[in-house]
Amino acid sequence: MTVWDRPEPPARPVPLDRQRIVAAAVALADEGGLEAVSLRKVAARLDAGPMRLYGYISTKEELFDLMVDEVHAEILTEERFGDWREALRVHSHRTRQATRRHEWLADLLGGRPALGPNAFAVTEAKLAALDGLADVDTVMRAVETVSAYVTGAIRREIADVRAERATGLSKPDWQRAFGPHMTRMLATGRFPALAKIVHDGTEVDAETSFATGLEWVLDAVAAKLARPPA
Amino acid sequence: MTVWDRPEPPARPVPLDRQRIVAAAVALADEGGLEAVSLRKVAARLDAGPMRLYGYISTKEELFDLMVDEVHAEILTEERFGDWREALRVHSHRTRQATRRHEWLADLLGGRPALGPNAFAVTEAKLAALDGLADVDTVMRAVETVSAYVTGAIRREIADVRAERATGLSKPDWQRAFGPHMTRMLATGRFPALAKIVHDGTEVDAETSFATGLEWVLDAVAAKLARPPA
DNA sequence: ATCTCTTCAATACACTGTATCGCAACAGTA
DNA sequence: TACTGTTGCGATACAGTGTATTGAAGAGAT
Numbered sequence: 157m158t159v160w161d162r163p164e165p166p167a168r169p170v171p172l173d174r175q176r177i178v179a180a181a182v183a184l185a186d187e188g189g190l191e192a193v194s195l196r197k198v199a200a201r202l203d204a205g206p207m208r209l210y211g212y213i214s215t216k217e218e219l220f221d222l223m224v225d226e227v228h229a230e231i232l233t234e235e236r237f238g239d240w241r242e243a244l245r246v247h248s249h250r251t252r253q254a255t256r257r258h259e260w261l262a263d264l265l266g267g268r269p270a271l272g273p274n275a276f277a278v279t280e281a282k283l284a285a286l287d288g289l290a291d292v293d294t295v296m297r298a299v300e301t302v303s304a305y306v307t308g309a310i311r312r313e314i315a316d317v318r319a320e321r322a323t324g325l326s327k328p329d330w331q332r333a334f335g336p337h338m339t340r341m342l343a344t345g346r347f348p349a350l351a352k353i354v355h356d357g358t359e360v361d362a363e364t365s366f367a368t369g370l371e372w373v374l375d376a377v378a379a380k381l382a383r384p385p386a
Numbered sequence: 387m388t389v390w391d392r393p394e395p396p397a398r399p400v401p402l403d404r405q406r407i408v409a410a411a412v413a414l415a416d417e418g419g420l421e422a423v424s425l426r427k428v429a430a431r432l433d434a435g436p437m438r439l440y441g442y443i444s445t446k447e448e449l450f451d452l453m454v455d456e457v458h459a460e461i462l463t464e465e466r467f468g469d470w471r472e473a474l475r476v477h478s479h480r481t482r483q484a485t486r487r488h489e490w491l492a493d494l495l496g497g498r499p500a501l502g503p504n505a506f507a508v509t510e511a512k513l514a515a516l517d518g519l520a521d522v523d524t525v526m527r528a529v530e531t532v533s534a535y536v537t538g539a540i541r542r543e544i545a546d547v548r549a550e551r552a553t554g555l556s557k558p559d560w561q562r563a564f565g566p567h568m569t570r571m572l573a574t575g576r577f578p579a580l581a582k583i584v585h586d587g588t589e590v591d592a593e594t595s596f597a598t599g600l601e602w603v604l605d606a607v608a609a610k611l612a613r614p615p616a
Numbered sequence: 617a618t619c620t621c622t623t624c625a626a627t628a629c630a631c632t633g634t635a636t637c638g639c640a641a642c643a644g645t646a
Numbered sequence: 647t648a649c650t651g652t653t654g655c656g657a658t659a660c661a662g663t664g665t666a667t668t669g670a671a672g673a674g675a676t
Contacts, residue, residue: 194632205656209636216633263497266541269549275579283579292586298532301535301599304542308534311496319499338503347506349513356522369531376606424663435625437665446664 174212176202182258184222190260193219217268224264225272230254232277241374242297243285247278248306248370252363253308262314266307279345289383298377305373309376313362399435404442407432408452412488413454420490423449447498454494460484462507470611471604472514475528477508477537478600482593485540488572491546496537520611526606535603543592 179202184193195216200208213219231250237243245324255261270276286295342351360368408545410431414423425446429436443449461480467473500506509529516525572581590598 157426195634196632201560207657208655210634211654224510265409266538266545267493268545271569271571276571276580278579280577283583287579287582291591292583293588297595297598297602298589298597300539301602304538304599305603307538307541308496308536309530309538311537312530312534315496315498331453339505339546341501341503347510349517350506350510352517353513353522353526357526360523365527368527369534372527372531372610373603374537374605375609376602379605379609380602425665426663435642437626438624440665 170213172202172204172208174222177212177219178226181219181223182226185260186258190263191219193260195219221268221272222269224261224270225274227254227258227261228270228272228274228278230257231333232274232281237285240285241378242287244374244377245370246280246304247282248302249367251306252310252313252366255314257312259317261309265310266304267355287379296382298380302370302373302377302386305369309366309369313366316362402432402434402438402442407439407442407449408456411449411453412456415490416488420450420493423490425449434573450494451498451500451502454491454498454500454505457484457488457491458500458502458504458508460487462504467515470515470519471573471608472510472603473534474607475600478532479597481536482540482543482596485544486570489544489547494540495540496534516611524610528610532600532603532607535599538594543596546592570593 177198181193181198183199184201185282195209196206198219199209209219213222222372231247232252233246236245237246251265255265270279282299283295286298289295290298338354341347343353344353397578407428409427411423414427414431419577425439426436427447429439439449443452461484461570465476465478481495500509510561512529512532513525516528519525520528568584571577572584575581
């Protein structure tokens with residue numbers, strides 16, 4: 157009974173850990189969106205059976221939570237900030253950029269409380285930047301308000317990107333993109349203000365409009381920090 | 387061949403229209419969340435086969451679009467506003483209230499461009515309130531910035547509501563709710579600012595914090611309207 | 617009365633998340 | 647060395663999904 161007669165022992169299962177699982181899931185989502193992430197496909201990418209994953213997560217939602225936290229590592233940065241405003245600005249822009257790299261993040265952002273270590277670290281960094289500049293409640297409100305804006309603006313931006321892509325990779329001209337429908341709606345005369353905006357408005361790129369709105373919100377925060385709350 | 391020998395003719399199919407379909411879908415979603423909405427269940431509620439729906443919508447996403455627009459009818463209001471600020475405030479609060487009635491809206495808000503007639507009417511109302519108070523680009527930015535905040539804040543609020551519900555209907559005390567995990571994270575000492583906030587922060591109800599952040603953002607808009615843009 | 621055309625229901629397919637179950641390899645004991 | 651308990655894994659299974667395809671049956675027209 158030589159070696160060749162004996163069958164090879166069954167390959168020991170590939171060692172797994174959450175990091176590898178999340179990386180596979182993120183890769184899948186980057187390629188095909190969130191809907192391309194199925195436990196079967198994630199497992200397949202790791203040469204494992206689907207049920208294997210349940211040792212590491214107990215539900216698909218938890219996998220999404222891990223993915224969100226994973227990306228928060230990209231948002232985090234070592235740099236020191238000149239002031240609170242720069243800190244909030246940089247984190248906001250980094251969040252946006254991370255979402256451009258991982259569009260699916262837009263679907264998850266704000267959808268569930270972010271309780272992972274990286275998300276915590278991001279929140280900590282923002283809070284720390286404001287620490288001592290106002291009472292804790294104002295600081296909290298500031299961070300939450302900015303985050304709310306960022307979440308909403310990013311979602312909107314990605315929604316537009318997708319709509320453009322779906323209507324055939326047209327220019328960032330939504331009049332052209334949603335042309336027929338848009339035109340018909342505006343032609344009813346029921347939306348004069350909207351029609352005026354669509355007609356006379358300037359086309360601004362997504363980054364600029366994100367940045368502009370962000371600065372407005374930061375202005376608002378600045379105003380509240382200036383004079384301590386009543 | 388008497389009447390009794392002949393079988394009854396097969397019941398003529400229930401007449402259907404989008405309104406009925408959307409109403410059924412909304413009811414389902416109100417009861418069990420978005421994930422409770424399946425084409426089969428919607429159809430069943432209307433005594434129809436699943437495939438029947440494809441005469442009215444061509445994809446499940448379109449059904450969601452219709453649902454979103456349906457709820458926008460609740461956001462719309464006939465009332466006249468004293469000024470732009472009141473108009474934006476009222477629409478924002480009505481959006482929030484609609485989402486409390488239809489939690490699933492939080493999952494959809496901002497996820498896709500809202501192109502339905504009711505959503506258009508809401509946008510029109512906001513734009514009209516600001517018409518003439520600044521150049522069109524500033525007006526647009528104002529509406530989008532406020533909307534972004536509203537979307538983000540609502541998503542966050544609903545996420546918290548659900549988390550509370552999931553962790554056993556506890557009080558709006560997230561320290562208690564996420565107790566063990568939260569405590570352990572903060573105990574690491576890596577998040578001092580966060581720990582301070584959690585420890586010293588005042589518990590504010592969701593509506594108040596929404597309103598506060600909203601007023602900040604409205605302040606920011608006011609500042610931009612005051613002096614025409616450079 | 618026959619034929620066409622529309623409308624709907626049934627069937628089918630590929631795929632999903634997850635519960636259950638039984639096997640096979642290891643650790644520890646006799 | 648033989649046995650046994652435990653654990654981790656794969657296969658199987660189930661109920662459900664969105665949607666393409668097919669086929670029949672009714673309405674309207676000739």
